Amino acid sequence: MKYRIEWVYLTKKKAEAVLSSDFITLNEAIIFAEDFLNTGRVKELTFFSEDDQSWTLKELKKLTEILVDEPHDVVAYFDGGFQKHTGDAGYGVVIYFTQNKMRYRIRMNEKVEGLDSNNEAEYAAIAYLVEVLHDNGISKQSVIFKGDSQVVLNQLSGEWPCYEEEFNKWLDKIEGRLAELKIKPIYEAIPRKDNDEADKLATQAINGIQINSKSMISEEK
Structure with missing residues (x-):
């Protein structure tokens, strides 16, 4: 907040x-x-x-x-990857937050099946990210969501309409879960080069390399 x-x-x-x-x-x-x-x-x-x-x-x-004991000042990056020739997809998420006057970073990814496009993988990545936030006790505050998919982020923010039924289902799921967690999303589209961490995690997930880490990166000044 x-x-x-x-x-x-x-x-x-x-x-x-x-x-x-x-x-x-x-x-x-x-x-x-x-x-x-x-x-x-x-x-x-x-x-x-x-x-x-x-x-x-x-x-x-x-x-x-x-x-001080609760996670706050949260910035969350996401990326979804999709290989059309294999149908494999993967998510990558990176979350930065402050807790007990320390700055932390969470890095996680997951390989999935059953998705049909890269845009759907991006939506699914955000839904996955929201669950990771919940699992780490992050709720009742504003969260900055950063990704390189301008289409998906603009549809989530309501700036662009969404006509695809399958994407609207993801929108409803994400918005409903955010409301349950009382998270106010702030969506920010960034260049792909600024989303390297999440992009690499998504690629690693597709290739079967699983990452699940939490580390302290700095002390709050």
């Missing part, structure tokens, strides 16, 4: 202006808010989360204590 800061700023002559930030992470919101307060020119300060709830600084600081 991300947060927007809204505050009333006072000039030296006591003129007032209401200012607002973009949506930023919880920790960033607290850091910026405390910096604003240190100027001595903030009359009022309120936070708004992406689900339209309002928060005080004290409430947000308490929330950080609650969230």
